[in-house]
């Protein structure tokens with residue numbers, strides 16, 4: 001408001017996270033008389049809804065994850081710093097972040113915490129070794145290498161049992177991500193890879209979608225869930241409902257059925273898309289402020305104005321907030337981030353007092369999921385539709401929300417190639433994409449690190465002294481040999 005104010009006097013807004021909540025909050029403040037510092041542990045704004053297309057070779061990371069500092073380059077009141085936030089002192093108004101073992105303290109007058117959520121394995125974190133989730137670029141690339149690596153191993157396998165294991169893909173969780181992934185793995189096997197191997201027919205691949213509940217896409221209701229299920233089954237995806245995964249190991253998954261019996265699915269390549277856990281910053285906020293609580297998923301139970309009790313300058317938005325009726329979706333984060341930014345702007349401009357804030361109101365714009373090329377399910381209010389027109393709606397909406405002209409342009413080209421033809425432009429995958437995460441995790445445990453190094457450098461089924469991008473990563477070469 002006041003152009004003469006010196007920079008030192010300006011209201012300082014710190015935003016944690018460069019996802020939907022954080023980025024939209026920053027953009028909403030572009031004309032406000034404030035200094036914004038956006039702190040994020042990732043350098044990009046990640047468009048998570050299209051991660052599965054990176055995992056299955058349709059899009060590159062560049063299209064769905066532009067550098068945040070370039071997105072905000074022209075916004076002069078915003079600066080971007082990279083670092084993982086490790087502490088929030090709401091009393092003294094500081095945020096501590098860490099980059100390469102160095103701590104940085106950033107003071108704030110207002111804070112917007114939009115740190116999102118991670119994969120949840122419901123207390124079985126060791127499943128992650130064999131069944132990565134789908135939350136980050138690393139996850140998507142690792143998954144791509146595991147999927148393609150599995151076909152490579154199948155091509156070389158001489159034992160039919162081993163070959164079948166490499167040709168079986170298990171997706172755990174039949175929410176939108178699970179449905180989209182299962183559909184795309186099936187299309188990859190049936191169309192893109194068809195005819196490119198000599199010993200295997202990729203169309204023989206089994207794609208199994210396992211769901212603990214009794215329906216596919218349960219939150220979207222029986223009609224749309226049923227449509228998605230029918231379409232997937234037509235594509236050859238096997239759907240197993242009321243099936244709870246009780247163990248995941250290098251060679252497959254153990255499943256408990258409704259009648260209490262247990263069975264195995266032998267599979268080298270597994271994907272986990274069954275649950276979410278909010279960022280650990282929720283717990284830190286609860287510990288650092290009196291009266292703030294988190295729910296079972298670690299989300300912060302916020303006041304009607306999305307702030308925490310007793311701190312009207314500390315907002316929590318997006319997947320990290322717990323607000324009845326607001327789903328963990330992009331719209332919830334965008335609307336929450338925009339609401340918080342508007343409240344800060346109005347107060348800085350003297351147009352609104354804290355006590356006059358109107359409660360946050362979520363506007364449900366509906367939800368959708370793609371099942372395959374040319375087929376999606378869509379729900380807008382009471383309107384439910386599926387098939388080609390739903391797919392077109394999905395296409396348009398995703399293009400609209402992708403950040404940057406270049407991303408949109410290249411994405412349209414890639415979709416054109418993938419959906420009309422049968423080729424996919426992003427089929428590169430390396431061994432390191434599979435092993436890097438496991439190697440980094442093992443750094444905490446030198447004994448495990450040595451074992452892992454031995455496994456990685458060990459005998460492989462290809463006999464070249466190095467394993468190809470192996471979907472049974474983390475297990476010994478003897479086990480791999482079947």
Ligand SMILES: Cc1cc2nc3c(=O)[nH]c(=O)nc-3n(C[C@H](O)[C@H](O)[C@H](O)COP(=O)(O)OP(=O)(O)OC[C@H]3O[C@@H](n4cnc5c(N)ncnc54)[C@H](O)[C@@H]3O)c2cc1C
Nearest residue numbers: 017018019020021041049085115116318319328329330333
């Ligand atoms: C695979 C997948 C598919 C999805 N599909 C859809 C869909 O089709 N439609 C839909 O509406 N929604 C979809 N969603 C959900 C949607 O992406 C999320 O609801 C949305 O991204 C939440 O936004 P957010 O800003 O709260 O968190 P995020 O977008 O997750 O952003 C969190 C940010 O915080 C940063 N961060 C986290 N912890 C720290 C820390 N300690 N320090 C610093 N920075 C930190 C992260 O690096 C990231 O930049 C999907 C999600 C996934 C994973």
